[in-house]
Amino acid sequence: MKIAFISAxxxxxxxxxxxAMAKRNHDVTVISCANDVDDNIGLYEKSVRIVALKxxxxxxxxxNASQLKxxxxxxKFDVVNVHYASGYGTLGRxxxxxxxxxxxxxxxxxxxxxxxxxxxxxxxxxxxYYDYAASTSKCMAKQxxxxxxxxxxxxxxxxxxxxxxxxxxxKPKDKIIFGTVKTLSPKYGxxxxxxxxxxxxxxxxxxxxxxxxxxxYYEIYGKGELKDELQSLINENGMQDKITLCGYVDNNLLxxxxxxxxxxxxxxxxxxxxxxxxxxxAMACGIPxxxxxxxxxAEVVQDGVTGLIAxxxxxxxxxxxxxxxxxxxxxxxxxxxxxxxxxxxxxDWESNVDLMENIYTEICN
Numbered sequence: 001m002k003i004a005f006i007s008a009x010x011x012x013x014x015x016x017x018x019x020a021m022a023k024r025n026h027d028v029t030v031i032s033c034a035n036d037v038d039d040n041i042g043l044y045e046k047s048v049r050i051v052a053l054k055x056x057x058x059x060x061x062x063x064n065a066s067q068l069k070x071x072x073x074x075x076k077f078d079v080v081n082v083h084y085a086s087g088y089g090t091l092g093r094x095x096x097x098x099x100x101x102x103x104x105x106x107x108x109x110x111x112x113x114x115x116x117x118x119x120x121x122x123x124x125x126x127x128x129y130y131d132y133a134a135s136t137s138k139c140m141a142k143q144x145x146x147x148x149x150x151x152x153x154x155x156x157x158x159x160x161x162x163x164x165x166x167x168x169x170x171k172p173k174d175k176i177i178f179g180t181v182k183t184l185s186p187k188y189g190x191x192x193x194x195x196x197x198x199x200x201x202x203x204x205x206x207x208x209x210x211x212x213x214x215x216x217y218y219e220i221y222g223k224g225e226l227k228d229e230l231q232s233l234i235n236e237n238g239m240q241d242k243i244t245l246c247g248y249v250d251n252n253l254l255x256x257x258x259x260x261x262x263x264x265x266x267x268x269x270x271x272x273x274x275x276x277x278x279x280x281x282a283m284a285c286g287i288p289x290x291x292x293x294x295x296x297x298a299e300v301v302q303d304g305v306t307g308l309i310a311x312x313x314x315x316x317x318x319x320x321x322x323x324x325x326x327x328x329x330x331x332x333x334x335x336x337x338x339x340x341x342x343x344x345x346x347x348d349w350e351s352n353v354d355l356m357e358n359i360y361t362e363i364c365n
Contacts, residue, residue: 002027007083008036033060065094089126102130106274139295140274158347166286170259179261184224189267196318223248258285267292283339306339
């Protein structure tokens with residue numbers, strides 16, 4: 001098939017989708033606004049073509065429509081896949097790509113429409129326009145249905161279980177590590193996890209379990225605007241030796257990082273966490289997770305089976321769940337195997353690509 005992705009080429013998610021299709025011998029082109037093509041270009045398969053439209057986003061969502069229409073007409077793609085219902089969804093609609101598949105991502109249906117009546121009308125137009133629409137999760141499809149009732153295909157954005165898998169030898173023998181891999185942004189609730197960890201550490205000391213507290217550490221991987229605020233919170237509580245902001249880590253190193261953890265922590269306070277990929281990556285490595293009840297996590301994590309779920313923003317509940325996972329090794333061991341099994345069953349990347357490829361074939365036919 002000759003496939004065009006209309007989206008930001010710099011997105012690691014588009015890199016993964018495009019490369020997956022290229023590796024299956026499809027002819028793949030990624031078409032982006034001018035300012036969306038710089039980062040991550042070197043990560044694409046050599047056969048993937050990157051086309052930069054004349055104008056940058058956000059004005060390019062309107063000004064590039066004529067150019068995009070001409071490219072699609074000239075290239076005669078079998079499938080056009082537009083990603084993100086707001087910006088590129090608008091570009092595709094204005095370029096009259098009605099027979100394309102529109103993929104929604106999260107904030108485009110959870111947050112963007114509620115910022116103004118103009119944005120709400122824009123999203124409704126875009127969701128109504130395309131012949132085909134897809135969502136990475138059931139919960140996000142339900143959210144989209146609140147805006148426009150129609151058929152949304154479910155196309156999970158899973159993980160490569162050949163890379164993300166349990167590997168021995170990475171866990172330090174003298175440490176118990178709780179860990180988070182996430183952008184340092186307020187909506188991801190990392191400060192809540194820090195505060196819960198502080199409560200957990202104090203509880204262990206108060207209960208006479210200082211030896212266990214001595215082994216306990218919290219590692220946070222990622223970059224973002226919350227870095228200085230988080231470091232101040234850590235310093236103010238004298239936790240510099242226990243909680244570490246480890247900075248950005250390359251995606252290729254993530255399986256090793258997850259395998260360092262005893263427990264993975266993701267406590268987003270926003271429902272725009274519409275799939276919960278951080279939890280899926282940790283579970284694929286056999287790591288039990290402690291997460292918030294944000295929609296995406298509530299869908300991918302089985303409470304009490306592959307991890308424990310706490311209400312968004314409830315620091316006491318988060319701390320209690322962390323305590324349970326820390327002190328009950330049998331529970332962790334059971335969750336570890338259940339987590340691996342769940343990811344292999346539902347979120348194996350190659351199976352997810354099969355599903356998307358089948359949708360593309362259906363569109364072609």
